[in-house]
Amino acid sequence: MLTTRGFWFFLIASGVLAAAVLLGAAQLTLLALTLLLWFLGQWVLFQVRIRLAVRRLVVGRILRTSRGEVQSLWAKQKVEVVVTLRGAGVVGLPYVVMTERVPALARVEDGTALCLDGAVSAEEPLTLTYSLECPAAGWLCFDGVRIQMADLQGFFTHAAFLHERRDYRVLPTLPVSMSHSTFVKQHNVLPLLGTHRHARPGGSSELLDLRDYLPGDPPKMIAWKVSARRDRLITREFESEVPIRCTLFVDTSNSVRVGPVGETALCRLVEVAAGLAQANASERDLTGLCLFDETGVRATVKAGRGSKHFLNLIALLTDVAGLTPQSAEATVRDLVPLAYGLAQDLYPELLDRDVNRFPFWLPLWSPQPGWAIPPGTPRYFSRLLPGLRREYRLRKELAAICAARYGLGPGGLAMLLEDDERCVHYLQRFLAEHQIACPISLYDDRGRYVFAAPKKPGILADALLKAVTRGKDNELFVLCVDLLENADALAKLERAICVAKARHHQVIVICPWPAGVDPPGARPTPLMASLGMALLLQRLCTDQLHEAFAKVRRALGRVGVPVLCAAQGETVNWILHHMRKLRIQERGVR
């Protein structure tokens, strides 16, 4: 691409040459010819260089911790990233600016240089080093690096993106010292290796019963004092220690995916679930997992134990931690600028006019008719508005990319250009694949929460009942679910919980709490006239959430289920400790 500087140089040199030729000034003609020939030479050289060298550029990436190179990392762990850009061909590039594209999940310290410039060749690579940290579990996806090439004079530039997709699994932080809750089982079919009390004779240290001595009883089990008192030999019997099955139900619906990547309620739930799984694993308990959303159950893992099973659970939890919300309420107008910016960064070659052309007169000739636009969607009322032309152009270029990317066939481009709903769907998919959170309005024009999902408690109830029917002995069900917007639709869930309780299972509900909102019990900001509109709205929203939480707590409290709030500030250890306290109070043991 010719820059402004290059254009003006060419124009002035050409003008001087024209004047010199017409006036017959020999020296000036020579000077202008030299400049123009040099300019054309630079152009040819630049084009040859980018065609020969860019294809052979190689990006290398290493993630290092204090233990050396890693292929996966832990949340909140500081990692050093080393990116190397090297030319593999004979031709080098005189000036390249390499800009690192930091994944959405990564957090980099302010002021860290993420771009570097210099010459690139096989012998002389560019190396960029920086540190990052991930706040939560998920996938750290590096798309590659953006490079901008130019000649040293700044007459010509070329931008490209070197795709070098690397995905690193970010594992949830696991609490180191985990105190585990105890359980008293009425019935057990599992092997006798665990830490939970079971009222059958076994090998624990808790006394179960005293009985008459039978030949063959070990002498150390004889209760001598009681034998002396009763004048016959009495043997002590101890309780068994057994494991329990714990099934985690994790809500992955849109309502918990809202927020910046890595700071969503879902990340919090994943962290809690991973902590519970680890606590169970350390106590040799069996852990199962059920991931569900507003459409149904996404994945189920039968309760099991062992390191392989634990890693499988963690992998599943990590996969869902980075999900972004998808909404049918989103509009093309909201998504197009965001998706186009992403395409400009990652796919500049697909937006080239030679590849993806837009006829400038099309919006004037045939704009999208009103009858093909969903009702309620914002629209332009005049085909002469510049905003319409811009949006049409961006949408057409994105439609071409999505149609090719998702294999929509020959009519894919036209379909995305004319059908708003399909366009919104594919644009959201395009953004989600690159971990970009869409700008979604959380409330519709009637003030209703978009992600309320009234069917969600029902889906959870069905999943719980299914687990209860499969349960062979007393189990623990931990429901990590956001019910704040469904406080009035819990009847089915309550019934399912009653069934579980009737079968001597234990149920605990952990409710995620939105980031930046005061948790229940915190002192609210006093209402004052000096409060701004934003603060006032925040206060009202906080009150609404507190009210919803109290309602959920009351409703589930009626069926004897404790509800914990997993606010962002609270650690997983705290939640586990709280769970333990609750269960001790309930059972009155240990």
Add this chain to the structure above:
Amino acid sequence: MSQPEATGPMAVKIAAKHYQALCGLALAAILLLQFQQSAQAVFAPGLILFIHALTLFIGVAGILYRIRMTPAVVLLTVAAPKVIERYYQSQVAFVDVRGVRVFDVADMLMCVAGLIFFIGYYRLQGLWFGVLPPDPRRHGKPARPPMVRSEDSMRPAELLSLILVVPIFVILAELSFVVLNQPWNLLELDYRWNQFLLVSWAILLTMFLGAHAFRYWRRLNMNRMTALVMVQDILWHETRGEQRKIQRWLAWRRLRNKAR
């Protein structure tokens, strides 16, 4: 934190001052040649002398301080005395430039000095104002480093290539000038207009053919995704009207079904 890999303990570092020195030398050579030639000037010597002084002032100010317009203004001020001289000469008598000197030392020196000055100055601009144009998406916010070229990225080889490249283009220009001075008579026009048309056509044709050759080369090296988008785009352009009608009716049907 990040830097290009070290080029060795004995690596020679160059900086902006090297380019400033080079530009200063080139400007001095240009002015010496200009003063020498203007000493023989018959027409408006005072004006020509003033323009030379102006060139000196603008050139020095541009080298010492950061002025974007310097190369353009210097080129115009270098051209102005010659244009004025030729203009006055043509008022007095017809000047036939056919058969003028070829490979004249003064001309070649002027070309060498001029080219070095412009290359050096534009590279200085890269260090001062940036090599890459600002990102239009930044909405007028100032460019941040390394949009401005860092001095770490400078290599001694670029100075060497500058010195080596200049004579090649000067010789090429001389050869082109020889070709231009041939008795071309393409149209029944004045000799100078013939030359002008020849130069214009040569430049435009070179650029047109070059652009298409590079475009074709790029298409040959296209990756699968780019080729898919291109084919999709061509198909859409060919069948746009029909596809539009079909897809609009389908969208309408979907909306109607949803409303029901």
